[in-house]
Amino acid sequence: MSLVKSGISILRPALILYAMKAVMAMVIILPTMSYLNGKFGFSRLADDFWPVPEGIALVELFWQVRELIYFILPLLFIVSLIYFLIMQFLYGGICACALGDGNSSSEGFFKAGIRYFGGFIKIALAAIPVYLLVFLIADLIGIFIGKLFGLIIGDTGGSIITASVVFLFLYCLNGYVINLRLAQIKNDNSSLRFAIKFTRQVMATRLKHFLALNMMVGIVTIIVLALTFLIMIFISRLDFSMVALIMIFVMQQLIVFMGSFFEVF
Secondary structure: OHHHHHHHHHHHHHHHHHHHHHHHHHHHHHHHHHHHHHHHOOOHHHHHHOOOOOOHHHHHHHHHOHHHHHHHHHHHHHHHHHHHHHHHHHHHHHHHHHHOOOOOOHHHHHHHHHHOHHHHHHHHHHHHHHHHHHHHHHHHHHHHHHHHHHHHHHHHHHHHHHHHHHHHHHHHHHHHHHHHHHHHHHHOOOOHHHHHHHHHHHHHHHHHHHHHHHHHHHHHHHHHHHHHHHHHHHHHOOOOOHHHHHHHHHHHHHHHHHHHHHHHO
């Protein structure tokens, strides 16, 4: 019974994250698809758009949308900013539920989102340069490890190892950022400095457990997402049809949901 309750407690915030990501994606995808359909609906170039534009079709696509660049870039910035702010709000409710802070009702969820919004914004902004730095370091380490494995399993396998190393580094960093959020909620203190100090004290005795858990879940995440991507690649090699298009859409949504599920987990 406790396992069922735990599953439900994970599934609910995962669905909330998935819904938010799906809505924000639709804000970008639907207008883009409508525009491309109007531009290329009766063009033979549209046949080369499946599964992605390539060759002369890609050149023509960039040429046709050049006049929209001054509209698209500001729009993407605004959408990204809105998405960023909403996600920090949602993380407040999710982390509060994880700690059992307040009730599990929708009202309690949104109250927690409002209460911890400011502190989470501080954490997110401070984490941006750290993510970039860790990405660069992980990329160098991943390339080195990938090259070594590439001598044994080939260049493709080496590239997969490189990408996996980068993913695990970022996954562990994401786990640390989540711990900063939990520290703020647990102590009801929105100070970034306090969250870092508190988390450092916790990590001093539990670093091995933290790394082991995040590495294990990160590897499971890689395997699940890789299998889903392989299925999607197989579908994309089929001839374009409504059935193939629906299958691609379903697999894309499954990837988004799986990402949201493992993020909450």
